[in-house]
Amino acid sequence: MVEGISDLVSRPVEEIKGELLHRGKAKELYRTPSDDLLLMEFTDEATAFDGDKKGTIGRKGFYNSHISAAIFRYLGKCGLNTHFVEQMENRYHLVRALEMFELEVVIRNVAAGSLVRRLGLEEGIELSRPILEFSYKDDDLGDPWLNRYHIRTLNLCTEEEVVRIEEDAWRINAMLRDYFAERKLVLVDFKLEFGRSSDGSLVLGDEITPDTCRLWDMESAEKLDKDRFRYDMGGIEDAYQEVYRRVAWEG
Numbered sequence: 379m380v381e382g383i384s385d386l387v388s389r390p391v392e393e394i395k396g397e398l399l400h401r402g403k404a405k406e407l408y409r410t411p412s413d414d415l416l417l418m419e420f421t422d423e424a425t426a427f428d429g430d431k432k433g434t435i436g437r438k439g440f441y442n443s444h445i446s447a448a449i450f451r452y453l454g455k456c457g458l459n460t461h462f463v464e465q466m467e468n469r470y471h472l473v474r475a476l477e478m479f480e481l482e483v484v485i486r487n488v489a490a491g492s493l494v495r496r497l498g499l500e501e502g503i504e505l506s507r508p509i510l511e512f513s514y515k516d517d518d519l520g521d522p523w524l525n526r527y528h529i530r531t532l533n534l535c536t537e538e539e540v541v542r543i544e545e546d547a548w549r550i551n552a553m554l555r556d557y558f559a560e561r562k563l564v565l566v567d568f569k570l571e572f573g574r575s576s577d578g579s580l581v582l583g584d585e586i587t588p589d590t591c592r593l594w595d596m597e598s599a600e601k602l603d604k605d606r607f608r609y610d611m612g613g614i615e616d617a618y619q620e621v622y623r624r625v626a627w628e629g
């Protein structure tokens with residue numbers, strides 16, 4: 379490593395922001411002077427339905443960066459191995475470089491979204507047991523569902539890693555349900571992405587925000603997440619701000 383974490387964190391983002399490595403749909407990833415660390419920028423861009431619908435949500439990058447930082451700090455304190463190092467200048471996270479698996483892991487506690495469409499369940503019904511799903515991170519294919527056999531054949535990660543991903547995902551579900559319940563939010567479902575660090579350990583990456591979770595107000599069942607954008611429900615920015623207020627204002 380060229381430079382240590384404390385050196386990088388103490389410098390302005392513009393000084394350490396290197397080459398653009400990846401432009402995602404809501405985030406951009408940049409090199410830093412350290413091979414082990416990357417800068418992840420949260421943007422205001424929003425997409426839905428595998429990129430078919432595009433738009434911007436005012437201040438989303440700011441809200442999501444703060445929300446995800448608070449959640450990753452909490453998961454880290456609970457002992458989970460995550461990529462999060464430090465939040466910088468509101469919209470940036472300094473993160474550990476990972477080799478990401480081309481996998482999305484979704485956990486569902488309440489029926490909503492694609493589960494309702496595919497299985498004909500009624501939206502809002504608490505599932506008798508939560509469900510864990512894998513999908514292939516490939517928009518052109520529509521992020522298709524995968525099971526462990528597909529993962530093995532496509533060699534997306536090792537069999538040991540699949541087992542550990544499931545264990546971590548269930549732990550995260552338990553931790554996050556409590557975390558959001560304390561903030562009067564129901565964690566309906568959410569998506570996680572994992573990767574492998576240079577020492578071979580399994581690490582939680584990406585983000586946890588109203589882009590990647592369904593969050594409903596516990597009393598009113600009001601939707602406070604990206605479904606407001608997906609289904610043109612209005613009040614999108616207010617919803618993100620409300621989650622930010624409940625999650626990121628720790629005082």
Ligand code: TMP
Binds near residue numbers: 492493590
């Ligand atoms: P779904 O009901 O559309 O399958 O989504 C389940 C959860 O996963 C929901 O909280 C949104 C999140 N999600 C993502 O973060 N990215 C994606 O590409 C998809 C399809 C879902």
Ligand code: ASP
Binds near residue numbers: 425429608
């Ligand atoms: N994020 C995905 C997309 O851009 C799907 C979604 O969240 O609805 O299409």
